[in-house]
Amino acid sequence: MFSPSQEELCALNKEPVKYGELVVLGLVLALEFIVTFLYFGGPICDLSDKLLAFTGRMKRMKDERCLKTPLVMVLAFWEVAGSGSMGSGHGNCSALVILTAQICTLANPWGWLGGCEHKSSVSVAVRLWGQLTAGFLMVGATFERYNGSLPNGDRGRRKSRFALYKRSKASGVKPSTVHVISTPQASKKVLSVQRHLVILKQVFTVVFRVWVEGKAISSKGHHSISYTLSRSQTVIVEYIHDKDTDMFQVGRSTESPIDFVVTDTISGNQNNDEAQITQSTISRFACRIVCDRSPPYTARIFAAGFDSSKNIFLGEKAAKWKNPDGHMDGLTTNGVLVMHPKGGFTEESKPGVWREISVCGDVYTLRETRSAQQRGKLVENETNILQDGSLIDLCGATLLWRTADGLLHTPTQKHIEALRQEINAARPQCPVGLNTLAFPSINRKDVVEEKQPWAYLSCGHVHGYHNWGHRSDTEANERECPMCRTVGPYVPLWLGCEAGFYVDAGPPTHAFTPCGHVCSEKSAKYWSQIPLPHGTHAFHAACPFCATQLSGEHNCVKLIFQGPVD
Known part of the structure; x- marks a missing residue:
């Protein structure tokens, strides 16, 4: 011994x-x-x-x-x-x-x-840290749950969005001492x-x-990260208190170290029974966000979060390595992906390139598959600093990061409500039934009302509801537009209520295909070209309000309203 x-x-x-x-x-x-x-x-x-x-x-x-x-x-x-x-x-x-x-x-x-x-998992979404101190985190999910609020209201750490405020006491940590534990490998052949x-x-x-x-x-009350290199060697990196930063953790676990609890996003075209069958792919301690306590309140993201014993454990099969400068690093099983938009989160924004963030915050190209053992290539000219509009994917839920400054140029809930009332005040009519149409109140966004506008998403013509025009018994949602004879999806229109997803304050003139969520033209076109991770290696555009995979020629369509015939 x-x-x-x-x-x-x-x-x-x-x-x-x-x-x-x-x-x-x-x-x-x-x-x-x-x-x-x-x-x-x-x-x-x-x-x-x-x-x-x-x-x-x-x-x-x-x-x-x-x-x-x-x-x-x-x-x-x-x-x-x-x-x-x-x-x-x-x-x-x-x-x-x-x-x-x-x-x-x-x-x-x-x-x-x-x-x-043993504690059950609970779903959540995330958003921002600012002056406020740094930003907001938000999630897209089934619109009944996340298009502005949860069905049962925001409770505790289970919310549709989160603001990150400066803590009363600094909670950040930084790496310190490294402990190496090793022992000779036992022989399998000696039987004495x-x-x-x-x-x-x-x-x-x-x-x-x-x-x-x-x-x-x-x-000592310190945090630590354990890297199991082999059956005979383990490296433990000790983390000490950092008085200049605050740390916020995101994950599926409901244990106290997690500040924002998230569960898998259910797309709008899935029902709850289908969603319950799928096992969650989000890590219990998925990632951590470390924010500076002084201006400009820079926020950085790291893969993996500390558990109740203040430890992060990377087992023998996890991707891990020693960098040329000697410090240990690794990746979580399904990874934490980040995409920074080009030009910020504005009307002129363009999608960036998806990257993977390591446990120590380095940036790498994506692995061949989500859980592959071989890491990607180090991207030296990019950092883990979150920007306004950055997307964070946890393999089951995608979060949108908004900064305090960025939200100053974003429409508010009052502005969206004013746009809704403005459209309704124009008294749009169904071109066939000539009945007046009206978008329902934001508080009743999950109930289809009698005057609710419906649209043919192949052409964009807006009508009231009718049950005729079917072209096939097998495709119940496919209808023929009585105005232009175009056949396509016929769905109710819903106003997108989460203001943080808008890139401008323009009028809601476009709808996503095939879900029918309505927002401004530039917001619709921006999200229509964003490839969001899906599964272990696929990417596709999705509606930010309900996570439904987009389809059609342009993933969205311009709506054609008919004014009142007086």
């Missing part, structure tokens, strides 16, 4: 000794030794790789499941043992993990094993009893070392 340093021992001595944990730990070690021979029917050296892999697994399970050391060692050992080729023992290992968890739950009243907290003991000694040396390093860092 190695001898821990004086600093490490001092850090450990600050915490009270829990004799219950020591007793359980001794039982766990005895169980591991006995089961290795009796349960698997083979010598320890056949399992040497798995025992070494167990150390990294233990660290990750401790962080993810909020469990204390003894229980983590039991679960990690059996999960590692059951993950490989163990013959008939594979299924039994999984069952034993469940049984062990049940036993530990019964023992928990004594407080020996710690708590295991002496070698068995050496292997066990190596395994538990790493276990204790990781435990000591983790305790030493956590006792």
Whole structure:
């Protein structure tokens, strides 16, 4: 065994000794030794790789499941043992993990094993940090949920948009000390009893070392990022408090470190039943945004967020590397993609190029697929600084970043309401039924009303609702326009209510195809040419108000209203 340093021992001595944990730990070690021979029917050296892999697994399970050391060692050992080729023992290992968890739950009243907290995920969107201090984050999703507000209202960290304000106390962190933990790789060919003991000694040396390093860092209240390079080497980068920045975290988890909770965006052409079948691809701790506390309040984005134990863990299979300057870096499983518009978020804006952001904030070209092991090429002339109109994709939800200055030139909710009233005051009519049409109130944007305008999206002619004009029984939504005989989608028109998606304050004259959301001409044309990530490697334009994939010749159409015939 190695001898821990004086600093490490001092850090450990600050915490009270829990004799219950020591007793359980001794039982766990005895169980591991006995089961290795009796349960698997083979010598320890056949399992040497798995025992070494167990150390990294233990660290990750401790962080993810909020469990204390003894229980983590039991679960990690059996999960590692059951993950490989163990013959008939594979299924039994999984069952034993469940049984062990049940036993530990019964023992928990004594407080020996710690708590295991399971929390459900909740959906969210994001937006900005400014003076305010820096900006806003917003999300596009089903229009019933995100076109201006959530169906049940904004509650806690579950909102359709978020403003980032300067915190009362700085919450940012910056990299500091680097700890390297290594041990010789165990041989698979030596079968002597002496070698068995050496292997066990190596395994538990790493276990204790990781435990000591983790305790030493956590006792200081510091954050850390763990890079598992191999089964025998782990690099831990310690992060210390930064008085000049504030940190905000985004992810699917509802745990306290997450400031803005997000879930997968459901496009407007999917129903809730279809959406529930798909497993979420958003990371529980997806990314973090670090904002300067002084002007100009620069905001930077980084992949991955710190969990409840203030740790980011990149496992052995995650893409990671050592840069030429010596610092470690890596990518998350599905990645964090960013696109900065050319020319800012204005009437003249053009879409930029999608890039991937690393854990340390470097910019790379995209991988071949979203979760490929090989990283892209480093883009040295680009940074992770967020700009007005930057898009952040978390593989399941796309966020729009708006700066405080940028929003000064964006139409407000009152302006959009004034445009709605102006259109209705012009008394547009259905050219066939001659009945007056009117856009519904923003507060009733999810209910189709009798006077609501409908449009043929192939030509743009606006009518009132009618149930004739079908050209095919198989395409219920395909109608023939009575004005020009063009066949195409016939849908109700909805005014886009989220002001942050507008690039100008022009009148709502264009509609997205095929969803029917209406906004200004320049806003419609801007979003019609933005390729948003879809799945692991596809890109397509989508409506910002409902995330429906756009179609048609130009992805949007100019609406043709008929005035009153007086």
